[in-house]
Amino acid sequence: MLETKSTCCYCGVGCGVIIESDGAQVIGVRGDPAHPANFGKLCSKGSNLHLTAQPLLQQQVRALYPEMRTARNQERQPVDWDVCLETLADKFADCIQTHGADSVGFYISGQLLTEDYYVFNKLAKGLIGTNNIDSNSRLCMSSAVAGYKQSLGADAPPCSYADIELSDLIFIAGSNTAYAHPILYRRIEQARENNPALKVIVVDPRRTDTARDADLHLAILPGTDVALFHGMLHLCLWEDLIDTQFIAEHTEGFAELKQTVRDFTPAFTAQICGIAEKDLVQAARWFGQSKAALSLYCQGLNQSSAGTAKNSALINLHLATGQIGKPGAGPFSLTGQPNAMGGREVGGMANLLSAHRDLSNSEHRAEVAALWNIPSVSDQPGKTAVELFEAVRTGEIKIIWIVCTNPAQSMPDQNLIRTALEKAELVIVQEAYHNTATVAYADVLLAASTWSEKSGTVTNSERRISRVRAAIPALGEARHDWQIATLFAQKLAKKLNKTKPDFTYDHPEAIWNEHRDSTAGRDLDITGLSYAWLEENGPQQWPFPTGATAGKNRLYQDRLFATTNGKARFINCSYAAPAEKITPRHPFALNTGRLRDQWHGMSRTGLVAQLYAHAPEPCIEMASQDMLRRFINDGDFVEVSNQRGTQILIAKASEQLKTGQSFIAMHWGEEFVSGSQANHALFGVNSLCNPRFDPISKQPELKHSTVKIAKV
Numbered sequence: 001m002l003e004t005k006s007t008c009c010y011c012g013v014g015c016g017v018i019i020e021s022d023g024a025q026v027i028g029v030r031g032d033p034a035h036p037a038n039f040g041k042l043c044s045k046g047s048n049l050h051l052t053a054q055p056l057l058q059q060q061v062r063a064l065y066p067e068m069r070t071a072r073n074q075e076r077q078p079v080d081w082d083v084c085l086e087t088l089a090d091k092f093a094d095c096i097q098t099h100g101a102d103s104v105g106f107y108i109s110g111q112l113l114t115e116d117y118y119v120f121n122k123l124a125k126g127l128i129g130t131n132n133i134d135s136n137s138r139l140c141m142s143s144a145v146a147g148y149k150q151s152l153g154a155d156a157p158p159c160s161y162a163d164i165e166l167s168d169l170i171f172i173a174g175s176n177t178a179y180a181h182p183i184l185y186r187r188i189e190q191a192r193e194n195n196p197a198l199k200v201i202v203v204d205p206r207r208t209d210t211a212r213d214a215d216l217h218l219a220i221l222p223g224t225d226v227a228l229f230h231g232m233l234h235l236c237l238w239e240d241l242i243d244t245q246f247i248a249e250h251t252e253g254f255a256e257l258k259q260t261v262r263d264f265t266p267a268f269t270a271q272i273c274g275i276a277e278k279d280l281v282q283a284a285r286w287f288g289q290s291k292a293a294l295s296l297y298c299q300g301l302n303q304s305s306a307g308t309a310k311n312s313a314l315i316n317l318h319l320a321t322g323q324i325g326k327p328g329a330g331p332f333s334l335t336g337q338p339n340a341m342g343g344r345e346v347g348g349m350a351n352l353l354s355a356h357r358d359l360s361n362s363e364h365r366a367e368v369a370a371l372w373n374i375p376s377v378s379d380q381p382g383k384t385a386v387e388l389f390e391a392v393r394t395g396e397i398k399i400i401w402i403v404c405t406n407p408a409q410s411m412p413d414q415n416l417i418r419t420a421l422e423k424a425e426l427v428i429v430q431e432a433y434h435n436t437a438t439v440a441y442a443d444v445l446l447a448a449s450t451w452s453e454k455s456g457t458v459t460n461s462e463r464r465i466s467r468v469r470a471a472i473p474a475l476g477e478a479r480h481d482w483q484i485a486t487l488f489a490q491k492l493a494k495k496l497n498k499t500k501p502d503f504t505y506d507h508p509e510a511i512w513n514e515h516r517d518s519t520a521g522r523d524l525d526i527t528g529l530s531y532a533w534l535e536e537n538g539p540q541q542w543p544f545p546t547g548a549t550a551g552k553n554r555l556y557q558d559r560l561f562a563t564t565n566g567k568a569r570f571i572n573c574s575y576a577a578p579a580e581k582i583t584p585r586h587p588f589a590l591n592t593g594r595l596r597d598q599w600h601g602m603s604r605t606g607l608v609a610q611l612y613a614h615a616p617e618p619c620i621e622m623a624s625q626d627m628l629r630r631f632i633n634d635g636d637f638v639e640v641s642n643q644r645g646t647q648i649l650i651a652k653a654s655e656q657l658k659t660g661q662s663f664i665a666m667h668w669g670e671e672f673v674s675g676s677q678a679n680h681a682l683f684g685v686n687s688l689c690n691p692r693f694d695p696i697s698k699q700p701e702l703k704h705s706t707v708k709i710a711k712v
């Protein structure tokens with residue numbers, strides 16, 4: 001039996017795994033005891049990874065070879081890789097020469113490896129000359145990115161998992177960590193066992209398993225986080241719990257923020273948030289009095305039309321109390337996907353460039369142009385996720401290439417997305433699985449390799465870069481994502497008569513080395529690392545500049561922030577209620593989130609019978625009082641609807657929800673058994689979700705829409 005060290009392909013905890021195989025088939029998987037993210041532990045999803053790789057199952061669900069169709073009313077047919085990519089290069093060249101570079105777009109994924117991401121970004125921005133490349137990380141982390149950059153100057157989570165053991169207050173906001181980041185949650189449980197004085201506060205409208213275990217649960221009304229954080233800061237000011245020396249020496253902008261939070265009295269804040277005043281006071285005191293307060297936060301803050309403000313308001317609280325840059329303290333955003341961090345590092349989003357550079361910065365564009373040996377990088381802003389599909393719908397973007405993600409299920413307002421995919425002149429889907437909702441719209445299906453077959457790197461929530469290693473060869477004719485992009489780029493370059501930028505990679509390491517060199521002098525400088533170093537010393541945190549012998553486990557200990565003057569900035573953000581209001585017609589707030597044992601659209605976890613034991617079917621959770629009033633019994637079918645869609649679901653009474661609230665898990669969607677054009681009723685919670693996005697981060701408000709619920 002062969003053993004291959006790799007990384008779990010699901011969440012941003014980034015656990016190390018050891019894949020057991022015979023070189024052709026995966027036989028088993030176990031946690032890697034040497035990996036610092038999990039020390040050998042795996043959650044239910046990770047420990048069942050080998051079952052998703054069963055050969056017979058894989059043969060049924062995988063895209064095994066490239067397929068094309070020449071007309072929408074035809075089935076796709078298998079095609080030779082070379083013919084397929086040559087045809088695509090012809091179509092791209094025609095489109096670009098006739099309509100300009102911005103007539104094409106790419107929608108990629110936080111599931112991709114850093115090397116895949118790098119090549120796609122270079123293909124779009126370097127060779128084609130369009131910034132129309134965005135990622136499903138837009139649905140996941142872009143508000144956290146915007147929050148960090150506004151306040152601290154860089155997209156860099158300042159903490160490490162090890163801070164959990166050094167903290168005396170863990171403040172979990174908008175995260176059901178027990179389900180979404182299970183191994184990290186085990187670490188919190190262990191830390192509490194070891195240190196009974198460690199307190200946990202959870203901020204969540206639902207009484208999730210994470211909230212139930214907390215010392216204090218603040219069950220705020222959906223979307224009122226900014227008011228809560230302002231109210232806590234107001235109390236810290238009133239009770240003299242702020243760090244005036246830290247504020248004076250290392251920050252700017254506090255005077256303006258102080259004026260704003262003056263209005264957030266305990267009574268006013270408690271009323272907005274729908275919580276008891278005494279709980280608010282308790283939370284503020286624990287936060288302000290703690291020696292080390294560590295905030296862990298995720299989609300409850302990010303997936304919001306005020307996502308950036310929520311992130312900034314929480315960081316304000318850390319800056320005002322000096323809870324940053326010291327052991328056990330800091331604002332620590334948890335990454336949803338396994339490599340949302342790596343994607344940001346290589347600039348694989350519409351507003352970013354390589355190595356945390358900004359597209360809007362002319363010096364950064366010039367630096368990247370020099371790195372890629374091209375005359376310039378376009379200064380035209382790229383379309384972000386919702387904007388990208390809106391542009392496809394209007395015909396502004398004619399060719400869309402979707403990689404390793406399933407927007408026909410995961411984007412909000414499914415009607416918009418599916419209309420866009422129907423209207424596009426050409427839809428290319430690069431996927432490992434042939435039965436996702438998006439594949440049904442593909443004119444071209446590019447068969448991609450997947451976990452256990454791929455090699456490269458990923459970066460987890462704590463800035464730790466881990467190797468992903470192939471244990472078995474790619475199934476069928478599937479190719480690696482970076483390989484497909486590279487081969488296509490070489491063909492397209494010839495058709496566009498371009499010799500630069502260079503795409504002569506023959507191994508992921510060559511791509512990674514180029515990415516590494518692009519980080520020199522940047523906040524994420526990894527010039528001291530190499531594949532060989534990672535091989536010998538295991539996963540490492542960035543920054544890791546030339547000459548370093550270890551990465552940095554904690555940022556800003558020197559009190560020098562990544563802003564131009566080195567000072568952190570207080571952001572004077574206003575509180576705004578969620579975009580969609582409760583009305584008599586739509587009286588329920590609808591929240592969405594993860595189940596414990598499923599991942600994203602279930603293309604992988606949905607293959608394992610054991611993973612249905614926890615939640616066997618889709619349902620809508622409601623408060624039992626709401627069900628009583630509407631004569632709805634547990635198990636009844638109900639119609640859940642709003643202006644965007646209708647779903648028929650089983651109703652389930654939940655003690656986790658306050659009256660007026662409802663919850664549907666994000667995972668369930670529809671599956672297609674053939675590759676033909678979709679012609680189905682929309683299924684999945686995202687058909688109901690609001691596409692309104694945060695004005696800064698452009699992250700849509702997947703966590704709050706309003707619906708009507710009626711017994712069928």
Ligand code: SF4
Nearest residue numbers: 008010011015043046
């Ligand atoms: Fe995989 Fe996340 Fe579970 Fe770790 S916690 S095993 S990374 S799903």
